[in-house]
Amino acid sequence: MNRLLLIVTLCCLALCASAREYADTAVYQGLSVKLDIGNSVLELARSAGKIQSYEAAINVRLAKRFYPTLEAGYAMAERGADGGMHKGQGGFGRLGMDLAVVKKGASENNMLVGLRFGGAYQNYDLTNVKLHSEYWGEQRLNFYDQQRFDCWGEIVAGCQVQVYKGFQMGWYIRMKLLFTRNAKEGEVMPYYIPGLGFRKDFQWGFNYYLAYKF
Template sequence: MMNKWLSILILSLLALTANAAKHIPDTVYHHDRMYVDGLRIYSDSAIYQGLNLKIDMFMPILEVARSKGKLQAYEMALNLRLKRRYYPTIELGYAFGETNVSDTYWKGQGGFVKLGLDINGLRKHVDALDALLVGIRVGGAYEKYDLTGVRMAGSYWQPASTRDFINQYSFNCWGEVVTGCQVHVYSGLMMGWYFRLKVLFTRKLKGEEVAPYYIPGFGYRDNTNWGFNYYIGWKF
C-alpha cells in the first residue's frame, strides 16, 4: 500500500518537473538589472551568478518506506553558479534509525557532508536557469551506533553465541558520480533530481570491531550503492 502511494507521489513530482519547462517567463529590467519572474539574472561576464538552496524530498520518503518507518534520512544541498555552467556544491544531511536484521539489532545516528562540482551540459546562456548536470562528489559521514545480538560463529570447540557492541563510532568516506537536472519553476523556485552511483572507499575496518549497517549519506553499507534525490529549492 505504501509503495503505491510512494509511486503516485514520485510520478506527480516528475510530471511537475516536466510541465515546469512550459512556463513562459516574465522578463523585466530594473536599474540595469534583468529580472525573470522576479528573480535577478546576473551579467553574462560575472563569475558568481547565483546560489541555490535545495531540500531533498525523496530520500526521507524512500528510507521510511523501505525500512518500514524505522529509518529517517534528511539531506539539503547548497550550490553556487559560477561562470554560467559550474556548480560547486556542498550537501549536508543527517540520518537516524534502528532495524533488526537476522536477529541482530542496529541502532544508529550520524551526519554527513559531501563536496563536489557539477557541470551544466545544457545551454550556457546566463538567463537559462534550467540545467542538465553531471558531477562528482566526495562524501564523509560520522556516526554513532549500537549493534546488539551479533552472532559469534560456533565451532567444534564452542557453541554459537551472541555479543553486544555498544557506543561504536565510525567514519566512512566515499565517492559519487551524479547526474541530474534542475528546472526553474517560478520566481526563485527550482525543482530537480539527482541520480547517484556511490563507491565506498573505507571498506576495511581500521581498529573497529564491527561495522555500521547503515552509513548516513551513503546508504546500506556495501561496496557500491545508488541514490536518488528529488529536490525542491530556491534560487537566491
C-alpha cells in the same frame, strides 16, 4: 540642453547595456538552497519508518555552467536482520562540483553531472549479532557505543528546472563507491552509513529536491 539630455540618455543606455552584459558574463551567478524530499521519503517508505535521513544542499552557479555544491544531512537508523540490530545516528556531508552539460546559456534549466566526496560520522550500537562457529556453537555479541567515520565518492547525474520565479526543482541519481572498507583492530563496522545507505562497497542513491535561488 536637448543635446545634453540626449548625451545623458545615451550614456544611461550604454551603462544599462554594459551592466546587462556584465550580469551574463559574471563569474558568480547566484546561490541556490535545496531541500531534499525524495531520499527522505524513499528511506522512510522502504524501512517502514525505521530509517530517517534528512538533507539539504547549497550550490552556487559560476560562469554559467559550474556548480560547486555543499550538501549536509543527518540520519537515524534502527534496522535489524536475523535477530541482530543496528541502531545508530550521525551527520554526513558531501562536497563536490556539478557541470551543466546541455545548456550553456542564461537558462536556469539544466542537465547536470558531477562528482562528490562524502563523509559521515556516527554513533551506533550493534546488538545480538550472530557469531559464527560451526564447531563451538553459535553465540550472540553486543557492541555498544561504537563510533566511526566513513567516506565515499559519488558520481551524480540529474537535472534542475525553474518552476516559478526563484523556485526550482530537480533530481539526482547517485552512484556511490565506499572508500572505508576495513575495520581497525577491535572495531566493528556499521550496518548503515548516514548519507550512503546500507554498507556496501557500491551503492545507488536518489534525491528529489526543491530549491530556491537567491
